[in-house]
Structure formats: structure tokens, C-alpha cells
Amino acid sequence: MIGFNRVSLAYHSGQFALEDVTFTLKPGSFTFLTGHSGAGKSSLLRLIARLEKPSSGDIIVGDLRYSSLKARQEPKLRRQMGIVFQDNQLLYDRNVFDNVALPLIISGYRFKDVKTRAMAALERVGLGERYAENPIVLSGGEQQRVGIARAVVARPKLLLADEPTGNLDAGISEEIMKLLLQFNASGVSVLFATHDQDLLTNYRFPQLVLEGGRLASDPNASMANPARRATRGSANA
Amino acid sequence: MPNDPAIGSRWSYTKRGYAVTQSIRQLRERSLATLMTLIVLGTTLALPAVFWFGSSSLSTLIKSSVGEESITVYLDMSIPDLQGAELAQQWETQSGVRATLYVSRREALALFQQQNDLDDAITALGGNPLPGAVVVFPAIDTANDPLSVELVEALANRFATMAEVERVQIDLEWVRKLQSALTLFRIVVSMLAVFLTLTGFLVIGNTVRLELLRRHREMQVSTLLGASRSFLNRPILYTGTLYGLLGGSIAAVIATITYSFIKTPADQLAAQYASTFRLALPSGGQFLTIIAVATALGLLGALMTVLKPQQANITNR
Ligand SMILES: Nc1ncnc2c1ncn2[C@@H]1O[C@H](COP(=O)(O)OP(=O)(O)OP(=O)(O)O)[C@@H](O)[C@H]1O
Numbered sequence: 001m002i003g004f005n006r007v008s009l010a011y012h013s014g015q016f017a018l019e020d021v022t023f024t025l026k027p028g029s030f031t032f033l034t035g036h037s038g039a040g041k042s043s044l045l046r047l048i049a050r051l052e053k054p055s056s057g058d059i060i061v062g063d064l065r066y067s068s069l070k071a072r073q074e075p076k077l078r079r080q081m082g083i084v085f086q087d088n089q090l091l092y093d094r095n096v097f098d099n100v101a102l103p104l105i106i107s108g109y110r111f112k113d114v115k116t117r118a119m120a121a122l123e124r125v126g127l128g129e130r131y132a133e134n135p136i137v138l139s140g141g142e143q144q145r146v147g148i149a150r151a152v153v154a155r156p157k158l159l160l161a162d163e164p165t166g167n168l169d170a171g172i173s174e175e176i177m178k179l180l181l182q183f184n185a186s187g188v189s190v191l192f193a194t195h196d197q198d199l200l201t202n203y204r205f206p207q208l209v210l211e212g213g214r215l216a217s218d219p220n221a222s223m224a225n226p227a228r229r230a231t232r233g234s235a236n237a
Numbered sequence: 238m239p240n241d242p243a244i245g246s247r248w249s250y251t252k253r254g255y256a257v258t259q260s261i262r263q264l265r266e267r268s269l270a271t272l273m274t275l276i277v278l279g280t281t282l283a284l285p286a287v288f289w290f291g292s293s294s295l296s297t298l299i300k301s302s303v304g305e306e307s308i309t310v311y312l313d314m315s316i317p318d319l320q321g322a323e324l325a326q327q328w329e330t331q332s333g334v335r336a337t338l339y340v341s342r343r344e345a346l347a348l349f350q351q352q353n354d355l356d357d358a359i360t361a362l363g364g365n366p367l368p369g370a371v372v373v374f375p376a377i378d379t380a381n382d383p384l385s386v387e388l389v390e391a392l393a394n395r396f397a398t399m400a401e402v403e404r405v406q407i408d409l410e411w412v413r414k415l416q417s418a419l420t421l422f423r424i425v426v427s428m429l430a431v432f433l434t435l436t437g438f439l440v441i442g443n444t445v446r447l448e449l450l451r452r453h454r455e456m457q458v459s460t461l462l463g464a465s466r467s468f469l470n471r472p473i474l475y476t477g478t479l480y481g482l483l484g485g486s487i488a489a490v491i492a493t494i495t496y497s498f499i500k501t502p503a504d505q506l507a508a509q510y511a512s513t514f515r516l517a518l519p520s521g522g523q524f525l526t527i528i529a530v531a532t533a534l535g536l537l538g539a540l541m542t543v544l545k546p547q548q549a550n551i552t553n554r
């Protein structure tokens with residue numbers, strides 16, 4: 001469902017954030033995206049969300065080939081995926097409910113559905129009681145969960161999570177990981193960027209490992225590294 | 238949670254409702270700044286509005302003034318009274334003529350003697366030195382005719398070229414002066430009105446630009462969540478339109494008040510020239526037109542800001 005074919009991305013500085021990246025992820029898979037800070041994890045996710053355009057190479061998501069994608073199709077593409085951002089990207093000028101409702105308004109849902117879906121998403125992340133509060137008063141972990149609720153509220157087929165456990169303590173990372181697993185179990189493909197070693201060793205999913213913008217290890221190469229062997233989901237290069 | 242204060246109205250969760258709610262919220266959250274902007278906008282647009290109210294009254298002033306004037310056509314001395322009266326009747330059917338009146342040589346003399354104490358001089362001349370005359374009242378269409386003075390003069394010239402006519406006399410000089418003064422006044426005020434309207438347009442454009450900066454984060458997040466350009470632009474366009482609507486309403490009110498202050502002295506001044514002239518109070522239609530024009534101005538100002546090419550891609554940081 002996601003295919004990268006020799007994708008490179010250079011920012012205006014000329015420096016390559018990603019270089020010659022090729023991989024394929026199957027629908028319904030759960031995949032870790034890992035690598036040191038600055039390795040290009042966020043850049044790779046931004047490419048999938050079409051928030052950045054590759055300097056060379058092509059990306060295929062579902063049946064869409066990005067090289068032939070028109071600019072006005074991009075918003076619709078983004079509406080079909082859920083994104084959890086590294087810096088959660090919540091709006092502090094409105095309450096939790098309105099934050100979670102925003103993707104539904106953008107997609108043009110009816111009010112009845114907006115209400116039930118937003119509340120259901122908040123229940124799932126365990127924040128059903130906090131819907132009336134401003135996200136600024138919530139803890140970091142709770143804010144990330146609001147971000148997750150917002151990412152899944154429109155029931156996307158693909159969930160991109162950019163270090164949602166970034167600077168949270170281990171217990172909370174575990175909680176968020178469990179949430180993402182639940183969504184994966186209901187059929188959502190998850191691409192989870194993290195450099196949380198505990199998660200990577202505790203959950204043996206296929207890993208895309210980036211090093212300085214190059215793919216050092218993809219799920220196929222996991223044969224050479226048994227510690228990282230895929231135990232669930234599937235992916236092919 | 239049927240009536241939960243934490244959840245807005247049903248409508249505010251539709252695309253349009255969301256846009257309206259957002260733009261009204263922005264205006265309310267910064268109510269002092271909004272009020273200041275609206276007052277600036279209102280006063281800026283008020284003068285063009287006053288001018289527009291007055292300008293329709295001014296053209297009626299010229300027309301009705303001309304309509305009260307008459308042309309005196311002095312006939313040749315050789316034309317006898319009978320023929321003169323016939324001519325007067327003929328001319329009455331001509332285009333641009335409302336009525337004619339024949340003044341015979343004898344009547345003319347009687348009038349002359351009444352007005353001037355020159356009995357002896359005339360008796361000394363031994364005979365009637367005055368020609369017959371036809372007084373022509375021009376037909377002025379006060380509703381549709383913008384060039385009354387010129388039309389009356391053209392009519393006068395037509396008579397002047399006739400063989401039977403000795404001389405034509407019209408006293409339109411003061412109307413002509415009035416018209417030139419008003420034309421000059423109009424050009425100056427029109428230019429002023431254009432500049433002020435442009436200023437209003439820029440005030441709205443600038444306000445909307447600030448709004449765009451203030452909303453940057455919301456627009457960025459919405460883009461990340463898949464909002465289309467029209468979704469992003471809609472609240473901005475509504476804000477501009479709202480500024481236009483409110484600013485225009487203030488302008489219409491200020492203009493009407495100002496106008497009613499001007500009305501009394503203006504009527505007194507006008508009465509010295511043409512007794513029937515009065516400034517007409519602005520009609521409801523004019524009032525609404527001002528608001529409509531200002532609203533359109535607001536929408537245009539916002540469109541101009543939103544469609545600027547450098548605003549096109551906010552996802553590229
Ligand atoms: N907008 C940008 N303009 C220029 N360079 C950028 C931009 N975004 C990222 N980079 C550079 O691209 C490289 C990859 O950055 P990226 O954010 O993808 O890394 P990352 O793996 O997500 O890091 P982290 O774990 O710290 O989030 C870095 O060298 C970074 O400096």
C-alpha cells in the first residue's frame with residue numbers, strides 16, 4: 001500500500017535529508033521507522049503526507065502515484081490518512097472536543113456524526129471525560145492522546161505517528177503503543193517513527209532503519225539481524 | 238449532552254458555519270481593535286456616501302433652475318402682429334418647447350412704459366420703437382436630462398438663425414456659472430471619493446492581512462489535517478465581508494447624520510436661486526446600496542489578500 005522507489009529529498013539548503021530510499025509496506029501492517037535524531041524519519045513521513053515533494057524518485061500510496069498527483073488532490077489525500085505529529089500540533093484556542101472535531105468538519109461530516117465520532121475517539125484514548133477542557137491544561141501524554149484521537153477520528157486506513165512517545169516516560173509510551181496496536185488490530189496500517197529502544201525491543205515489528213537519510217535496514221534485511229526480525233505484519237522491498 | 242456549553246451550535250460544525258463562527262470569534266476576541274478599525278472604515282466611507290446622497294439632488298437643482306428660465310425671441314420690426322402670433326403658435330409645436338407667449342408691439346410698449354419712467358423720450362421718438370416678441374418656455378425633462386443649459390442654448394440658437402427673428406435673449410449666465418461651479422465641485426469631490434474608497438479598500442486589505450498572520454497556526458494545522466484552499470480561505474473572506482458590512486453600516490449612519498446637518502443651510506442657500514429646490518433625504522435604497530458596496534469592497538479586499546501568490550503555499554516552512 002505504500003511504496004517508495006529510489007526516493008531522495010533535498011531541502012533548500014541542498015543537503016539530502018533522504019537519499020535513494022526504496023521500500024514497500026503492505027496494507028494492514030505495523031512498521032517501526034527508526035534511526036538517530038536527524039536521520040530523516042519526519043522527512044519520510046512528510047513525504048507520505050505530501051507535505052514535502054521528493055527531489056527524485058516516486059512514491060505510491062494505495063493506487064495513487066504521487067508524481068502524477070495534482071496539487072488540488074493533495075488535501076483529499078491527506079484527509080485519507082491520520083497523522084500524529086512529533087509536536088502534537090493541537091490548537092490551544094479551543095477545547096479538546098473541537099480539536100478532535102476539526103478533521104471531521106474539514107471532511108464535511110454531519111453534526112450528528114461529528115459528535116458521536118469525536119466522542120468515541122476520545123473515549124478510545126481514555127479522555128472521554130476531558131472533552132470540554134482546553135488541551136493546554138492536559139499533561140504531555142494526554143495531549144498526545146488527543147492528537148491520536150484527532151488522527152483516527154475520520155477512520156483513516158493509514159496512521160502515521162511521528163514520535164508520539166518522544167519525551168514521555170516509559171509507562172505512557174507503553175500506553176500509547178497499546179492504543180496504536182488497537183487501531184492496527186482494526187485494520188489500520190501504522191507507520192510508527194520512534195527511537196525508543198524499549199519499544200523497539202519489546203515489540204518485534206518490521207523496522208525501517210534510517211541512517212543519515214539512507215535506508216540502513218529494511219524489513220527484508222531483518223533476516224540478517226534476528227534481533228529485529230519481524231514477528232507480525234509483513235513488508236516487502 | 239444535549240445543550241453542552243463546551244460544544245458549539247450544530248451549525249458551527251459545518252464547513253460554512255465553522256468559517257463564520259471563526260471569523261466572528263476573531264472580531265469579538267479583539268473587540269477594541271475591531272471597533273477602531275470599523276470606525277476608521279466608517280468615517281472613511283462616509284464622505285463618498287454624503288457626496289453620493291447630495292449629487293443626485295444637485296443635478297435636479299440645475300435642471301429645475303433652467304426649467305424656470307425663458308427665452309425671449311425679438312421679431313423683426315417688419316413682422317406684423319398677426320404674423321407674430323402665428324409664429325408663436327407654430328413654435329409651440331416644436332420639440333423642446335413647452336409653451337410660447339406672443340407679446341405684441343403695443344403690449345411691449347405698455348410693459349416698457351410701466352417699468353420705466355421714459356414716457357417723454359418715447360413720445361419724442363414719435364412712434365413705437367419696440368418690436369414684437371415671442372416668449373418661449375423650454376421643455377426641460379428634469380428627470381433625465383443632464384445637459385439642460387446646453388439644450389436651452391441650442392434651442393435659442395435655432396430661433397436666432399430664422400429670418401423673422403431679430404435677436405434672441407436668454408439669461409442663463411447665472412445657471413451656467415452655477416453649473417460650472419458644480420461641475421468643478423463634483424470632479425474634486427469625486428476624486429476625493431475615489432481616494433477615500435480606495436483607502437477603505439486598503440484598510441480592509443490590511444486588516445485581513447493581519448488576520449491571516451494571526452490565524453497562521455490554525456491554517457497550518459488545518460492544512461496538515463487535509464483542509465483545501467477554499468476551506469482555509471473561507472474564514473478570511475468572511476472576515477473581510479464582515480468588516481465591509483459593519484463598516485458600511487457605520488458609514489451609512491454617519492453619512493445620513495452628516496447629511497441632515499448640511500440639509501438646512503443648503504436648502505436656505507438654494508432657495509436664493511431656485512425657490513423650489515430642496516435637498517432630498519437619502520432613500521432606504523441609497524442607504525442599503527452604501528452597505529452593499531462596502532460589503533463588496535470588503536470581500537474584494539479579502540480576496541486580493543488571499544489570492545496573493547506568496548500566500549499560496551503555507552505547508553512549506
Ligand atoms: N524544513 C527543513 N529545511 C531544511 N532542512 C531540514 C528541514 N527539515 C529537516 N531538515 C533536515 O533534514 C534532516 C532530517 O530531518 P528530520 O526531521 O527528518 O529528522 P528526524 O529523523 O525526524 O529527527 P528527530 O528524531 O530529531 O525528529 C536533518 O538534517 C534536518 O536538519
Ligand SMILES: [Mg+2]
Nearest residue numbers: 041042086162
Ligand atoms: Mg522527527
